[in-house]
Amino acid sequence: MEKVESGLRTLIVEDDVVSRFTLQKLLSRYGRTDVTVNGIEAVEAFTAALEEDDPYDAIMLDIMMPEMDGQQALKEIRKIESERDVPPGRETKIVMVTALDTPRDVIESFYRGGCSSYVVKPIERRKIYETLRDIGLPID
Ligand SMILES: [Mg+2]
Numbered sequence: 001m002e003k004v005e006s007g008l009r010t011l012i013v014e015d016d017v018v019s020r021f022t023l024q025k026l027l028s029r030y031g032r033t034d035v036t037v038n039g040i041e042a043v044e045a046f047t048a049a050l051e052e053d054d055p056y057d058a059i060m061l062d063i064m065m066p067e068m069d070g071q072q073a074l075k076e077i078r079k080i081e082s083e084r085d086v087p088p089g090r091e092t093k094i095v096m097v098t099a100l101d102t103p104r105d106v107i108e109s110f111y112r113g114g115c116s117s118y119v120v121k122p123i124e125r126r127k128i129y130e131t132l133r134d135i136g137l138p139i140d
Contacts, residue, residue, distance in 0.1 A: 010030070011059045059093070071108060
């Protein structure tokens with residue numbers, strides 16, 4: 001399969017189908033998007049991408065999900081990066097996607113989990129693009 005050399009590689013982690021489709025629509029114009037539906041799959045996809053030497057530029061990570069939630073997935077991903085000596089500054093940008101009733105989770109994501117930013121649902125085009133731009137991704 002031919003590899004796409006330009007553009008962003010993003011991973012969407014979201015158990016709600018409508019949110020997932022919306023994020024995919026917004027992000028796919030900037031490159032390749034992969035989709036997973038819980039934290040376990042997210043960690044697997046993240047690890048596979050690292051092993052292919054083709055890591056994600058950004059992960060959109062829902063907090064409330066079955067199996068493994070976004071908080072746990074965030075911690076696992078940061079742990080894997082540190083175990084595999086991903087150099088400082090080269091870590092994948094992780095944006096927590098949160099419902100209005102999870103502010104405590106957002107604080108935990110920043111202070112303990114090392115997320116890059118967060119967006120509050122409902123997912124809207126302008127919010128997503130602004131957030132990604134703010135953390136340094138080439139979004140026009
Ligand atoms: Mg959810």
